[in-house]
Amino acid sequence: MANGADVDTALSAASAAFPEWAATPALGRARVMFRFKELIDQHRQEITGLITAEHGKVLSDADGSLQRGLEVVEFACGIPHLLKGEFSSDIGRGVDCHSVREPLGVCVGISPFNFPAMVPMWMFPLAIACGNTFVMKPSEKTPSCAVRLAELLQEAGLPPGVFNVIHGDKEAVDALLTDQRVAAVSFVGSTPVAESIYRQAAERGIRAQSLGGAKNHMVVLPDADMEQAADALIGAAYGSAGERCMAISVAVAVGDAGDGLRDALLPRIAAIKVRPGDQPDADMGPLITREHLEKVASYIQAGKDEGADLVVDGRDLEHSSWQGGFFLGPTLFDHATPDMSIYRDEIFGPVLTMLRAANLGDALGIVNGHEYANGAAVFTRSGKAARDFATRVDAGMVGVNIPIPVPMAFYSFGGHKRSIFGDSNVQGAEGVRFYTRTKTITSRWPEGLPGQGGSLDMPTLGD
Ligand code: NAD
Numbered sequence: 001m002a003n004g005a006d007v008d009t010a011l012s013a014a015s016a017a018f019p020e021w022a023a024t025p026a027l028g029r030a031r032v033m034f035r036f037k038e039l040i041d042q043h044r045q046e047i048t049g050l051i052t053a054e055h056g057k058v059l060s061d062a063d064g065s066l067q068r069g070l071e072v073v074e075f076a077c078g079i080p081h082l083l084k085g086e087f088s089s090d091i092g093r094g095v096d097c098h099s100v101r102e103p104l105g106v107c108v109g110i111s112p113f114n115f116p117a118m119v120p121m122w123m124f125p126l127a128i129a130c131g132n133t134f135v136m137k138p139s140e141k142t143p144s145c146a147v148r149l150a151e152l153l154q155e156a157g158l159p160p161g162v163f164n165v166i167h168g169d170k171e172a173v174d175a176l177l178t179d180q181r182v183a184a185v186s187f188v189g190s191t192p193v194a195e196s197i198y199r200q201a202a203e204r205g206i207r208a209q210s211l212g213g214a215k216n217h218m219v220v221l222p223d224a225d226m227e228q229a230a231d232a233l234i235g236a237a238y239g240s241a242g243e244r245c246m247a248i249s250v251a252v253a254v255g256d257a258g259d260g261l262r263d264a265l266l267p268r269i270a271a272i273k274v275r276p277g278d279q280p281d282a283d284m285g286p287l288i289t290r291e292h293l294e295k296v297a298s299y300i301q302a303g304k305d306e307g308a309d310l311v312v313d314g315r316d317l318e319h320s321s322w323q324g325g326f327f328l329g330p331t332l333f334d335h336a337t338p339d340m341s342i343y344r345d346e347i348f349g350p351v352l353t354m355l356r357a358a359n360l361g362d363a364l365g366i367v368n369g370h371e372y373a374n375g376a377a378v379f380t381r382s383g384k385a386a387r388d389f390a391t392r393v394d395a396g397m398v399g400v401n402i403p404i405p406v407p408m409a410f411y412s413f414g415g416h417k418r419s420i421f422g423d424s425n426v427q428g429a430e431g432v433r434f435y436t437r438t439k440t441i442t443s444r445w446p447e448g449l450p451g452q453g454g455s456l457d458m459p460t461l462g463d
Pocket of ligand 1: 110111112113114115119137138139140168169170173174188189190191193194211212213214244245346348374415419
């Protein structure tokens with residue numbers, strides 16, 4: 001766990017490396033990314049093994065998350081093109097104007113436990129490709145992956161000091177945020193911390209992209225294919241034991257969709273195999289810590305006490321060979337209402353809560369009434385209903401018959417409302433803008449042109 005002195009060492013290394021790295025042509029920086037991509041492919045199994053060993057998610061899911069991170073590296077390989085500026089000739093007589101995007105300096109990344117590879121890779125590949133240097137502070141609960149990625153970057157030819165990893169918790173984060181050498185902060189984690197990071201960055205006048213928690217809704221209309229909707233919901237609600245910021249934790253069944261959906265869910269829930277994540281037949285692994293297991297279990301009790309219909313109770317899971325682990329079975333509530341804590345709070349576990357709505361308008365009222373607004377999905381066969389939903393829903397990422405609408409690396413990722421603080425999403429072109437600042441250069445080569453006559457007036461061009 002890093003203390004202030006360790007943070008200072010990392011920031012000193014990053015500061016010292018910045019001028020030379022920023023001066024390296026974008027093509028040279030891209031070539032490091034190409035080699036890094038190859039190395040990740042070569043070490044795929046090893047990295048997914050680290051993710052599963054520390055987080056607990058099943059290996060195939062860990063591999064999918066690594067792939068999503070890798071796609072950001074692929075996007076960053078195109079950095080020479082992405083950094084192209086604007087140019088206008090003759091904005092005045094003999095006067096040209098162009099803009100360039102320059103790196104910021106030392107950037108910092110702080111990531112949550114649930115995506116040990118993907119979330120850091122939303123951040124550092126683009127930051128580095130843009131010419132910045134970087135200090136990554138991964139979650140103390142899943143620390144090893146970032147270190148392995150750092151080793152692979154070094155092997156890919158990244159100069160020393162450009163990418164640094166420090167471990168730690170609030171103490172390390174506070175030391176990073178108060179250091180004057182830090183030019184920008186990328187944060188992903190829970191909403192209270194995201195908000196506090198954004199406030200601290202704003203106070204200092206530095207950039208922050210700060211992504212918080214979520215409660216993602218899937219609205220199922222009566223005309224949807226219930227089998228497909230149930231398949232989608234099972235993966236989105238219980239994959240990674242619900243420890244995903246894009247997990248669907250709320251199903252809003254419209255009209256008479258609820259009973260059919262519930263009937264389709266039950267056999268699928270019964271078939272989910274909860275096992276240690278490295279077992280080949282595991283569908284769902286354990287939760288991250290005992291403390292988190294207890295928190296999720298206490299929400300199940302609260303939902304029952306508040307009067308929701310507890311259809312499947314994950315606490316009944318039979319523990320056999322892994323007594324003492326942090327396992328919880330998939331849980332389903334039905335007939336919940338928006339005032340209940342199981343609906344309001346982000347539980348971050350394998351708990352799916354179903355609400356009933358009379359029509360699409362009511363369903364949208366429920367979705368848009370929630371404080372979180374990361375992703376939202378609609379399942380329907382009606383193009384009009386889907387279009388209405390996508391237009392009227394207040395969420396950053398919307399799926400139509402897609403349960404987890406995580407945008408690809410060439411689009412940006414981010415929610416609305418209290419799922420994000422600051423005005424910048426991560427990845428995509430928005431990521432490039434976040435990690436660079438614009439310089440606009442107006443130039444004139446006056447040889448052979450009339451002089452400007454020493455006027456004190458506001459200069460104008462264009463005649
Ligand atoms: P967390 O907020 O507890 O921790 C995130 C990071 O912040 C960690 O690196 C941690 O060490 C650090 N941290 C924790 N408390 C801190 C404090 N008081 N001051 C400064 N730093 C602190 O989150 P977590 O439990 O690791 O991750 C789960 C949360 O992350 C969920 O809320 C989930 O929705 C969210 N998440 C959001 C997204 C998204 O894209 N919006 C993606 C993944 C996870």
